[in-house]
Amino acid sequence: MIPILLIIPLAFAILSLLLPRKWTRTIVIPGLILQLGAALILCLTIYTEGPQDYALGDWQAPLGISLLADGFTVTLLALTALIAALCAIYALFFLERYNREQFYFWPLFWFLLASLNGIWLAADLFNLYVGLELLGLSAVGMVALTSERPALKAALDYLYAALFGSLAYLAGVALIYGAYGTLAIPQLSEMVAGNITTQVAVALMSVGLLLKTAIFPLHFWLPPAHGGALAPVSALLSALVVKASFYILALIWLDVGALAVTVSAAQLMGALGAGAILWGSWNAFKTPQVKMLVAYSTVAQLGYLMMLFPLAIGVSEAAATMAWQGTILHLLAHAFAKAAMFLSVGTLVLAIGHGRIADLGGVSQHMPMALFAFGLSAVSLMGLPPSGGFNAKWLLLQSAIQSGQWHWFVVIAGGGLLTAAYVFRIFRVSFTETVRHEIQATHPMLQLSALLLAFIAIGLGFASEWPLRLMDLTGGGTP
Structure with missing residues (x-):
């Protein structure tokens, strides 16, 4: 199943380019079934x-590609296949009024899926670089689909950020190869070893990856790209890319270059995460556009992922384990919740004709x-029980207590309150304001796709043990 997970999306990407335009939609469901089935079979096998x-x-490595x-x-492969499937079903109905855009959407969608699968399965640093490049080009193309001026500007900013990030990462890879003669x-x-060459390499790769992840203060490209793209594109970018x-x-800091990182550097990464939580939440609270609110929420929620480094480096094994588990649960819960949130607000924007929060009255x-x-997604993002987001933040809080780092406890707990402040802006308008514009009917599958993703984000709170148990089966290539 390992090579099959790369062959399936690549084959369907080529078919989407070669087949007549009217047939590109007909092959989507078979492709999604094959992809999801292959991911589940591999999960059971592992x-x-x-x-x-x-x-x-x-x-074999180091001469060959492993x-x-x-x-x-396989947890990430299953996550990707499931979210991509529900976003694709949403796109089948959402893109009905976008004739030109949907013809280009599907090849880019399959190439993006192949890039993600390649990154999850890669066992050497250079193939990770190849996957990042293909992923960035696919994502930039999806952002620019509408060809409108804001979308093109956002896509160009994204492209420049992706290219600079890739160059920084590649420079670090070159240093690693020169020092050790292998990239496996x-x-x-x-x-x-923890020498100066390795430290410089890790620093270069970290800067490039922080830019690609849009961690504060390198987040400038994310809100316009995610907030201005088509709804299924925004969901894929925020949930997966x-x-x-x-x-x-995380792979570099906790595995490959673990001996080259220091506790003070890990604390700096945590400070960047805290800045992301505060700055992203503030901008989400004051923006007048609903999609930009969700985009800035992504900036804020990514900050929780950065808590992994100060909570897992230079602390006890128990605290590090809880930090790792909490981070992975947050990654999974945020992926489902943010995909659901973008799809739900995309449907609301489609129904009222624009994206101003002030005009959501009566929805x-x-x-x-x-x-x-949207509400169920917000429950998970705020970290309220019984959601997957609650379990994730609870583990992070326990790690902060166990390691005696109370400042990160305050940041994590306060971030949940800030999330509540900006998501309740939507509820206040929708429940207390009257209808200002005619609300058009939308296909029921648009709302159902978002609802299923939101239910999974909540259900993860009851089934958190499954992914954690599966992630214990490591093969030496993951943290």
């Missing part, structure tokens, strides 16, 4: 038989399912 690797062409599947990577992650984990670069960042009566999906 759960029963343990981690596996695959050498392309039977050329792919690694363990409990963590399992080998580097045993060879890398920015997680890929964070995954590589609670006319579009209750979409607003309910």
Whole structure:
């Protein structure tokens, strides 16, 4: 199943380009079924038989290209397949009024999916770079789909940020290769020393990945790109794309370059996360556009991921374990909740014809399912029980207490209150204000897709043990 997960999306991307325009939609559902089925089969295989690797062409590392599947990577593969499937179903109905855009959307969608799968399965630093490049180009193309001036400007800013981030990452990879003669992650984990060369390499790669992840203060490109893109594109970008670069960042800091990082550097990463929570929440609270509110919320929620570094480096094993588990649960819960939130507000914007928060009055009566999906997503983002977001933040808080870092406890707890402050702006208007504009009918599948994702974000709170148990099956290529 390991190479199949790369072949399926690449094959459907090529088919989407070659087939007549009227057929591109007909192959979407079969492709999604195959992709989701392959991901689930691989999950079951890893759960029963343990981690596996695959050498392309039977050329073993370091000469050949190796792919690694363990409990963590298959969790991300299943997450990607499920969210992509529901976003694609939403896009089938949302893009009905976008004839030209949908023809280009589907090839880019499949290439993006192939890039993500390649990143999750890559077992060396250079193939991670290749996956990042393909992912960035696919995401930039999706942002620019409408060809409107704001979308094109946002896409260009995104492209420049992605290219600069890739160059910084590649410079660090070159230093690692020059120093150790290999880029295979399992080998580097045993060879890398904490010398100045490794520290410079880790610093270069970290800057590039922080830019790609849009961590404060390098987040300038994210709100226009995510807030201005089509709704299914915004959902994919916020739920999945920015997680890929964070995954590589965690891999480098906690595995490949663990001996080269310091406690003070980890505290600095935590400070960037705290800045992201405060700045993203403030901008979400004051923006007049509903999609920009959700986009700035992504900036804020990414800050919680950065809490991993100060809570897992230079602390006890118990505190580090809780920090790692809490971070992964937050990654999963945020992916489902943010995808649901973007799809639900995309439906609301489609129904009222624009995205001003002040004009959402009355949508609670006319579009209750979409607003309910938004509300469930908000429950997870705020960290309220019984959601997956609650379990994630609870573990992070426990890690902060266990390690004696009360300042991060305050940041994490305060971030939940800030999230409540800006999401309740939507509820106040929708429940207390009267209808100002004619609300158009939308296809029920638009609201149902968002609702299913939101239910999964809540349900993760009851089933958090499953992904955590699966992630314990590591193969030496994950933190």
